Amino acid sequence: MKRNVHSLHLLVVDDDPDFCASLVSLLGSEGHRVDDACDLATARAALSRTTYDALFVDQDLPDGDGTSLIDDDARPEKTEVVIITGHASVHRAVAALHLGAADYLIKPTDPALLKAILTRLSRVRGLQQTVSDLQDDLRAKGRFGPLVGRSSAMQPVFDLIQKVAATDASVLIQGESGTGKELVAQALHQMSARRSGPMVAVNCGAISETLIESELFGHEKGSFTGADRQHRGFFERADGGTLFLDEIGEMPLALQVKLLRVLETGCVERIGGKASIHTDVRVLAATNRDPAEAMADGQLREDLYFRLAVFPMRLPPLRERKGDVALLAQHFLDGHNAANDTDKRWEPGALAALEERPWRGNVRELRNVVQRAYILAEDTLSAEAVAARSGSAPVENGSGGSFTVQVGTSIAHVERQLIEETLKHVDGNKLAAAEILGFSLKTLYNRLNVYAGAPA
Ligand SMILES: Nc1ncnc2c1ncn2[C@@H]1O[C@H](COP(=O)(O)OP(=O)(O)OP(=O)(O)O)[C@@H](O)[C@H]1O
């Protein structure tokens, strides 16, 4: 093998046995591993067994057009296609470039041109290898895309993201509130070919039951009272990208049936509309409940669960991620320092103090604690500031804050204040707040939704 040339695994697909044999031997003499196939069917079978770096494909094969492999599901995205063509049909090969072929090779083969093609291919592959090496390097340092973490508990999460990001498979992300479910969804989107498309996040628990269907699927003008113009739903808006359905267990059951149908067909119908609109959307979903429990309670339909959870992913709570607390805390502090052009540091012992806490509000709670300590600090973030006012202290023992109510205040206003104060106390952890208040999570979301639309 030549130095500086990345050795490739190649597949030659040509029905002319002499040409095929000579190309295989030429490619082999350049230091590459080469297999061959004489038609499309054999090529597809080979593709299902082996991940090739590139295919050299004749345009006219006994069982069809070789360029069809460019669009074939059997071909992984990173497998390049080089079209083999005769002089007479170069125009077709050029057209194939527009379809995504990497290059074309004219028969009879000019060894110099072939070398040039191989150099280009191996450079690309080498670059991809460098990117993946860099990724491994970053991972060792505790970075994985937008996610920070180095603990062994997070490795299966990173492995799964790496494996499935590039596919269109659905992923159901389960984790306690504040563990980073939405950030994982973003990582999956950013590491996919859809990254240049939209990423649309929908909180199913925060939209009222009456509106959620039209929000998801859209409606035509006049389809119901108040529908004064046509509305494109989240599915249409996420076309070519990723749709993130958060709190999937909060979706009304009747709508779960409709969602399942859309996922199966890829087609949506706007409310009041007749046309079926095809959308190209990858769906990711999240829940902070155990799906098995949600199904047992009748909150989550089993068929929808199986459709969404092609890859189920459990995000571990922060207390299970040994060592990540300090890493995350430093990451958040770095962010504040960079944003404000400061150079505040941790007091010795402060990070160790953070590791000790139970973190019921998970990463979000940690982020808030660091922010508070940063604001309070002159130059040094003290262990005391970090330990003060623990958001995860249980309220039952009376350590919760308090607020004053004036006689003459409406119950509705007091309720709002109580909800807002409770949320503050638990660092925005809605599940914990709902538990303390004795509400369902959905009720809490509905209240917050109302507040969001009304001044305090
Ligand atoms: N591994 C991580 N690295 C860096 N930041 C993180 C990580 N995990 C979470 N965060 C940050 O913590 C906050 C909470 O994360 P996120 O909103 O993704 O959690 P969630 O699981 O969706 O919470 P909820 O169930 O309440 O919706 C965000 O600001 C996010 O950027």
Ligand SMILES: [Mg+2]
């Ligand atoms: Mg979330």
